Amino acid sequence: MSQETPPRAPLRVAVVGAGAAGTLVALNLVRRTGEAAEATGLAITFVDPAERLVSGAAFSTTDPAHLLNVPAAGMSWDPEDRFDFATWCADEGLVGPEDASYWFAPRREWARYLRTRWQEALAAAGDRVVVEHVRRRAVAVVPGAARGAVVTTEDGVRLEVDRVVLATGLPTVGDAWAPRDLSGEPRYVADPWWPGALDALRSDGGDVLVVGTGLTMVDVALTALAADPDRRVVALSRHGRLPHPHAPSYLGEVVPDVRAWGSTLPEVRAAAHAHVGAVAQLNGDWRPAIDGIRYRVAELWSRFGVEDRRAFLAGAAGEWGVRRHRVPPTSDALLAEHRAAGRLEVRAGTVTAVEPCSSTGASGEGLEVTTADGDRLRVACVVNCTGPRHDVRTLGNPVLDQLLGLDGGQPVARTDELGLGLETRDGRLLAADGEGELPVWTLGALRRGELWESTAVPEIRAQAVAVGDALLGD
Ligand SMILES: Cc1cc2nc3c(=O)[nH]c(=O)nc-3n(C[C@H](O)[C@H](O)[C@H](O)COP(=O)(O)OP(=O)(O)OC[C@H]3O[C@@H](n4cnc5c(N)ncnc54)[C@H](O)[C@@H]3O)c2cc1C
Structure with a gap:
């Protein structure tokens, strides 16, 4: 048996x-x-x-x-099968096979x-x-x-x-920038990632203030500007810095040897700047250098002590973020069109007051926002795009x-x-x-x-x- x-x-x-x-x-x-x-x-x-x-x-x-901010060749579920997502996009008829791997779906x-x-x-x-x-x-x-x-x-x-x-x-999401608790304001979108959060931008007209100028602002601005052809969007952040665009075609990655880059933030920063400069000179573009450093970030980060990490968060993280989290070329072109047409304005500044007011929007309600330079903006809606809390x-x-x-x-x-x-x-x-x-x-x-x-x-x-x-x- x-x-x-x-x-x-x-x-x-x-x-x-x-x-x-x-x-x-x-x-x-x-x-x-x-x-x-x-x-x-x-x-x-x-x-x-x-x-x-x-x-x-x-x-x-x-x-x-x-859109994805990573080209299709970086988005396969299986890291060993690099082109799986790109091939799927082509098979689904979303994009031609020749363009699929560098497509931002x-x-x-x-x-x-x-x-x-x-x-x-x-x-x-x-x-x-x-x-x-x-x-x-x-x-x-x-x-x-x-x-x-x-x-x-x-x-x-x-x-x-x-x-x-x-x-x-x-x-x-965090909103440490807000001068007071805005959670009770019906014209304030605290979390644009919440499903349905942007529905009001589609149903009501009127100008919009977006606080934050990173990738989430890009999404929100494109939704808001497409929904109402008469609307203006003002995007405001401390430095008024927009994310850089991806290159129009794939440029590759130059992964640095970081063994001699040191272990403090100033040392690593200097070495990274030198790497970016050298690659830009050789390739005519800085982006392959940043994309290469990405493979070494965990190792470099592990060398930092707590004070260097704190200092990075307070300063260099923003500088790194606008180069590393890049906007797809098509979205960048749309933003440029809207800016040229005067429909999108990007400003540096901080908010000092937000109060309810009447606005130009369909509902007639809105918010008046005062900035540190004393300027006042009357908008139908304020959207918080300052990103997650750390x-x-x-x-x-x-x-x-x-x-x-x-x-x-x-x-x-x-x-x-x-x-x-x-x-x-x-x-x-x-x-x-x-x-x-x-x-x-x-x-x-x-x-x-x-x-x-x-x-x-x-x-x-x-x-x-x-x-x-x-x-x-x-
Ligand atoms: C607007 C935006 C655009 C992005 N674009 C890209 C991109 O193009 N490419 C890219 O690579 N990355 C992108 N990212 C980064 C992105 O966050 C990650 O790629 C991915 O979404 C992370 O997945 P996750 O599962 O960790 O988080 P999420 O996808 O956010 O999922 C977390 C889940 O956890 C659930 N949850 C939370 N708390 C609890 C709880 N207590 N109990 C039960 N469930 C809980 C939530 O409901 C949610 O479903 C983007 C991020 C944002 C915010």
Whole structure:
């Protein structure tokens, strides 16, 4: 009589946050499970109030003018298969095959692509994988005494799992620039990434003030200007600095040897400037130098002490951001047209007062904004585009507050000194004592404290592979 091996219990994984990062980890897990010769089952539970996967801050937009800021060749879900997304775009008839790899697709198409690859992987894995989506916020992740963890949702459901992936994404937007609490103002959009936040710009007319001049401003300005041909948009930030555009065609990357770049911010900054200067002289363009440095950022960041990190955040981060987070060439051309036509004005300045007033908009209501130079602007709407808060201890995300003990309970995990992210060992959360490890892995924005560049798909997809390997191999 042959002896049957008893079936192994499926590995139970809770993915808290089903945005791009959570879905990328799950996709790696499912693909690996589908390919494995031995049929070890996998039970994935997504915990996220979002209606469907890949609907976080960047990818819930349905506006076709909201483009990826990374060319298609950098956006494949699998870092080993560089042209997968570009090929998908061409196969879908979105762009010609010859232009696909350096195409800046609408972000909604990337969300559709990732959901397609996810469904394909699920179908291939068959009944080895079971997936559930609990449409609730997680409020706690409590490691078990011996193994596993319990994830609790806002309505008190307890999920017992073997491993947890914490993929709660970009921190909440901040509005430290606002002279008073504007949350009660109906003409103020505090978070432009919230699904439906820009609907009012489409339905009502009137001029708009955008606070912030980075990539989110580009999205908001293009939506607002397309919605009302008589509207003007003023974009205001401390330096009035716009993101640089991507080059019209692919220029490659020049990755520097950073061994002799030193370990302090002034040393690294000087070496980076020299690298950029040398590449610009040789290639006629500085962009390949910046794109090359991106591969070395985590290493350079790890050399900085806390004071250099603080100084970087206060100064050089802005300088780096406008070169590294670039605007697609087509969006840049549109912005230039609107500026030339006098419909978009970019200003340097700060806001000193915001008060309700009557405006030129359809509703007749608006806000009067005073700037530090004494100028007054009457607009139908003010949109906050100043980006995410840096300190994860100030986000009010209940699951982070619980893990960090900010809800009054015992801390389970810890942050770096500046609160930029959670402390991990290669993505696995360290216990609050800084020694032990939790059965919880994270990736993306919550690893900024360790890596700095950790919020975009090119970095996240590589982390997702590593987290997937760790979860299955552990
Ligand atoms: C406007 C914008 C444009 C961008 N464009 C690009 C781009 O073109 N290319 C690029 O590479 N990167 C881009 N990025 C960076 C982008 O954030 C990442 O690429 C990607 O969205 C990060 O995915 P994520 O899963 O970490 O976060 P998100 O996609 O934001 O997903 C986080 C998810 O976690 C959920 N969540 C949060 N807290 C809880 C909780 N307590 N319980 C349960 N669920 C929770 C949220 O509901 C959300 O669904 C952009 C970012 C923004 C804001």
